[in-house]
Amino acid sequence: MISFELTEEQRMIRDTVVAFATAEIRPAARLADETGAIPDSLIEQAWELGLVRGAIPEDYGGYGDTRSAVTGAIVAEELAFGDLSIATHVLTPRLLAFPVLEFGNNEQRIRILKDFASDKFVAGTAAFLEPRFDFDASALATAAVSDGTGYLLNGVKCCVPLAEDSANILIFATTNRDLEFGGVDGFIVPRGAPGLTISGREQNMGLKGLATFEVKLENCRVDKDSRLSGDNQFNFTRIVSQGRVAMAAMAVGVARAAYEYARDYAKERKAFGVPIATKQAIAFMLAEMATEIDATRLLAWEAAACLDHGEDALIESSQARNYAAQSALMVTDNAVQILGGHGYIREHPVELFLRNARSFAVIEGVATV
């Protein structure tokens, strides 16, 4: 039956995360963007919320909560409301842990998941995006060729979060390009594997608090047991969808941050003797921003609900992500506009929100639900 009501647990999670994001994450956002560094203490505090550990079954040391894409989307939105870089950093281990959980065999799960069930933050990541202007997840250039007892990986990945600090990187590579999504496999590759090189830290327009890297694979050889090969057939389409839902949800968080800031500013800031929020030009912008944020969230949740029903949800997640990229850009752009000249200075956070919001149309594979 159609319902827009969160469960009590989801409400609790949302309230906890938004309180943390407001009190701890947002105040750290500007410094993280300027210096590229996030305090370890903040990462540990976020880790203690159990947002990754929660979804790991008790058998592997986690809390064994029911994994839900809708709940994952709620968490992603609220963390991103604090700051996109910090949110992505905190959730990066999911990129490795969740596919291993869903598609890994028992040995792989035992080996990999324990790090992410621990008390302290341990980095783990996945390599998805490739440095081409027309990158297409269904046409990966990174290839894996079987040599009987293992695989040779070749290709270049970019925007891999925390690669430098991750003991294991999940590489998405294709064994058969003709099969598009169907030809892609996931390979757990140790950072030190011969043939794997990690570049210096990337420099981007936004997401500056997040350490991302290029990962080059030149005849990088891995054993057979590095390929995710659990009882559930590896389903790259589903992984792509989960990523797109996460992006859409995070876009809502960033957009909401910008909108609330601009709204509050407009109520205070006076021009021509009155708060600018009383002028239609500004009021109508805010009305459109609020509407688009709500619409985007519903699209993200619809795609998430499809994932929770076991569907691949490629169309729904792609729709949600594409819409979110556009709406987040509109909202953050309007937020800068509402603050006028002050919006342009690197003091109010709106210009940071705008730089971060542009990422949703171009970066993929740095978050999942």
Next chain:
Amino acid sequence: MIDFEFEPQVRAQLKMYHAVAEGMMRPISREFDEHEHEKPWPFYEAMWSAAQNLGPGSTSESSSKSDGAVKLRNLYTCLSTEELCWGDAGLFLSIPNPGLGGAAVAAAGTPEQKERFLKRFREGKPKWGAMAITEPGCGSDSAAITTTATRDGDDYLINGTKIFCTAGEMSAEKSEGFVVVWATLDRSAGRAGIKPFVVEHHTPGMTVTRVENKLGIRASDTAMIVFDNCRVPANHLLGSAEVKPTGGFKDVMATFDATRPIVAAMAIGVGRAALDYVRDFLKDQKVPIRYGLSPRRLTTIERDFMEMEVQLKAARLLTWRAAWMLDMGMRNSLEASMAKAKAGKAVTLITQKAVELLGPIGYSRKVLVEKWMRDAKINDIFEGTQQINLMIIARRILDYSSKELN
């Protein structure tokens, strides 16, 4: 729990509405668009008897509807409205039913008035109800109406001119229906003086002077009604006669929280009609729509089409949310206005784009797409223009009164 699925019974009901849309409405769509003031009486008779057999109070209502549909009445009305407007929005609006007039009675009337005025829609021949608010001099600014209601013995005398009254002709002069007229008891009291009055069909002093020629929804009659010392009994004033800040005007305004999602649903039906047509057309032309692909690798037609689709989806989800909130007993003015503003705008753009994508074929009156563009536009305007809805949204999100933001 967040859920976007309907139960099988609801799906079955919607299939039935769709069959009506496709089998009864589409075949006569073009005819009643070309011949604006003719009436599809066989269609009206069929819809009226179906409503008698299946509608509220009918013996089969409880068995035909699932628990969900009964509990989520507003939401499921939006779903069925979407299906029927997928058929033809003008015909939908022209179906004999209580309309906004009935809604006003339900919102502002006493229990006795509700029984007295609404009973007729459950029996007998097809009837229409209408609401008359807009005047030549005021539309959006509904508190500035100049139609007066003056006490005269046991009656009121109504004087003024109303325009843009949907189903006005059918309600006032072509059936045993009624028109609910907003008139003021005291102009100096502003909003507090404005009250709704039920004027029975064929009441002397109420005359339909004009039925408009429109851009779209041509099957729906849009009337100008002149009230010239139109005498109505005092007990036709809905609710209480007391001139007070609450009641009357506010009650009727509150009906918009319920009707706005339904108007949004109307728009969505029209938008979906255009989208479905374009989708089928592109398929026939072997033009692929490749989902999941990077936007950079898509053709312009694919990008445009996907954009139309997701805009419609966004509008639909906002509409469902607004209706659901009402069904859950939550205040939904903000969400209803969001839904209406979004749907009106999105469907205007979707239907305009649909004509564009089909080139000269989209422009031709041989195909219904150009009609849907014309039908869609009204949703941006009536029941609160897009701009008024943006104003309502803005006031709510900024917590401003109408004095602070206007």
